[in-house]
Amino acid sequence: MSDAQRHGAQDHSNPAVTTRGRRTIPQGSVARNFWTYVERVSGGRSLGRFLLQGLVLTALYRLPTIAGAILRAFAYRLILAGIGRSCVIEEDVRLQIPGRITLGHRVFVGQYAYLDGQTSYLRLGNDVHLARFCTLRAGEHGITVHDGVGINTRCYLDGNGGLEIGADALLSPGVQVITGNHVFSDPDTPVRFQGTAYGKVTIGQDCWLGTNVIVLPGVTIGDGAVVGAGAVVTKDIAPGAIAVGVPAKVVGQRGLRVRSV
Numbered sequence: 001m002s003d004a005q006r007h008g009a010q011d012h013s014n015p016a017v018t019t020r021g022r023r024t025i026p027q028g029s030v031a032r033n034f035w036t037y038v039e040r041v042s043g044g045r046s047l048g049r050f051l052l053q054g055l056v057l058t059a060l061y062r063l064p065t066i067a068g069a070i071l072r073a074f075a076y077r078l079i080l081a082g083i084g085r086s087c088v089i090e091e092d093v094r095l096q097i098p099g100r101i102t103l104g105h106r107v108f109v110g111q112y113a114y115l116d117g118q119t120s121y122l123r124l125g126n127d128v129h130l131a132r133f134c135t136l137r138a139g140e141h142g143i144t145v146h147d148g149v150g151i152n153t154r155c156y157l158d159g160n161g162g163l164e165i166g167a168d169a170l171l172s173p174g175v176q177v178i179t180g181n182h183v184f185s186d187p188d189t190p191v192r193f194q195g196t197a198y199g200k201v202t203i204g205q206d207c208w209l210g211t212n213v214i215v216l217p218g219v220t221i222g223d224g225a226v227v228g229a230g231a232v233v234t235k236d237i238a239p240g241a242i243a244v245g246v247p248a249k250v251v252g253q254r255g256l257r258v259r260s261v
């Protein structure tokens with residue numbers, strides 16, 4: 001394995017591999033690491049933006065009670081890409097690169113949520129409810145959550161390959177949507193240095209994903225589909241279908257009785 005691979009250089013030998021090897025804390029000087037940190041948390045090398053963001057977040061992110069929520073909804077206008085009216089952001093919400101995060105009107109973000117704009121964007125539409133302990137990582141292609149979506153506690157959403165969730169969809173507790181696979185084709189190179197292959201995930205409007213469903217890269221779940229608790233979705237699911245199991249198989253259609261698995 002070359003030094004370039006070890007330090008996360010892009011692999012151009014395989015066009016299907018769309019990302020770099022995994023990075024760790026760089027070995028550079030303190031000054032260089034400082035600027036890397038600035039870029040990682042604020043999305044650029046502007047010291048002014050970094051300091052403003054730090055000031056606003058440090059002053060407000062832990063402030064309890066509804067007063068804290070009101071103050072945050074007001075002051076976070078300074079650091080988010082956009083925020084609509086009447087949003088509620090609970091205390092202890094961690095925002096990474098808030099300049100790439102947009103919240104619509106009346107969005108609720110529960111305590112201990114972690115929102116990371118990374119190298120793309122997070123866009124949450126109007127009336128989105130994001131319960132406590134959720135993690136949304138925009139990755140390289142971003143996450144779009146349309147109006148009225150409910151994301152229950154401890155969901156993990158990854159936007160590396162791109163993720164779109166249609167209006168009024170419901171994600172039950174613990175749902176995980178994964179949009180990238182580690183490449184492992186070369187048995188002589190550690191998996192962590194072989195890059196990642198992405199696949200966009202689309203979850204249609206009015207879908208319901210049960211507790212602890214896992215959705216794998218490249219999958220489209222059609223409008224109105226229901227996925228039973230604990231399922232692992234490896235292939236597309238047709239609109240209105242009911243799917244259960246590992247791997248998820250269609251066992252019925254909404255409006256008709258569920259057949260035996």
Ligand SMILES: CC(C)(COP(=O)(O)OP(=O)(O)OC[C@H]1O[C@@H](n2cnc3c(N)ncnc32)[C@H](O)[C@@H]1OP(=O)(O)O)[C@@H](O)C(=O)NCCC(=O)NCCS
Nearest residue numbers: 152172173210211226227228229230244245258259260261
């Ligand atoms: C998929 C689901 C919606 C189907 O509900 P339903 O239409 O009432 O279906 P039934 O309970 O009548 O079950 C029908 C068959 O599917 C099986 N089945 C139901 N849910 C299953 C699941 N999650 N995984 C595997 N099999 C399942 C049942 O065992 C039954 O099999 P059988 O016919 O051999 O006895 C439901 O079982 C489910 O998983 N709900 C998720 C609950 C949840 O996560 N709630 C969180 C709310 S925030």
